Amino acid sequence: MTKKKPKLMVYHLSENDEDLDPKEINALCEKICRLMHGHGPYVQGAVLGELVARYLAGFHIFNTPDQDPHMLRRRILRAHVRLVLKLIPLHERELLRSRS
DSSP states (O other): OOOOOOOOOOOOSSTTGGGOOHHHHHHHHHHHHHHHTTSOHHHHHHHHHHHHHHHHHTOOOOSOTTSOHHHHHHHHHHHHHHHHHHHHHHHHHHHHHHHO
16 A cells, blocks of 8 residues: 655735745655654654744844844744644644555
8 A cells, every 4th residue: 555645724824825835845844854753752852942933033124123023933933834724734634544
């Protein structure tokens, strides 16, 4: 029996989402999953936290002194949390399906 690939998710993090290619995202996720395979859940969680922190640290607002980069980072983090919460049931179903 061949393993069924998970459906590709539509990602909504910003108004520029049309530039996001779900196939590219899925391929990169597969590479990262292979790198993290075999490491414990706490190590994996720490790596994911580190990656998100590095990603958010890169956000700066130039030429708009009325906007706070910390607020921008919070908005982006909230968008990520919403996306993660939407993705969990999809991946949980795929995991359960692959184990049956």
